[in-house]
Amino acid sequence: MWSWAIVIGLRKKSDFTEVTLAGFLSSVIDVDHFFLAGSLSLKAALTLPRRPILHCSTVIPVMALTLKLIMHLFRLKDSWCFLPWMLFISWTSHHVRDGIRHGLWICPFGKTAPLPYWLAFMDPANGRSDNPGEEAVKIHSGILQASQ
Ligand SMILES: [Zn+2]
Secondary structure (H helix, E strand, C coil): CHHHHHHHCCCCHHHHHHHHHHHHHHHHCCHHHHHHHCCCCHHHHHCCCCCCHHHECCHHHHHHHHHHHHHHHCCCCHHHCCHHHHHHHHHHHHHHHHHHHHCCEECCCEECCCCCHHHHHHCHHHCCCCCHHHHHHHHHHHHHHHHC
């Protein structure tokens, strides 16, 4: 969401609609957890044996290019030409955030090591974890260790 805000610069009122759409796109990826779990249970969605398909980073350029092709074929309005880029940036931002903990899953080639934590700060929207309390403990522990 904020990644897109940085890209477009939030100059006019309609930009907030775009940012909201970007936030939706960035969040909607996690719906695949529930599809893979076959349940609406949060516990089931978070304890999957494998990562769900929208968390495969290879899907991002494929989906963005497919969307661009569909928009070209159906001659959709030029005012929506930003949509493939928005999808690309929103999903990449989500993958980077997830990748801090789990690495990137680049199917069918495998997965990378967890991404360096500083990468989260390249995007202000990613400067948080899935569990802020846990992160606060880690950061606090780091401060304590550094001061000892
Ligand atoms: Zn995710």
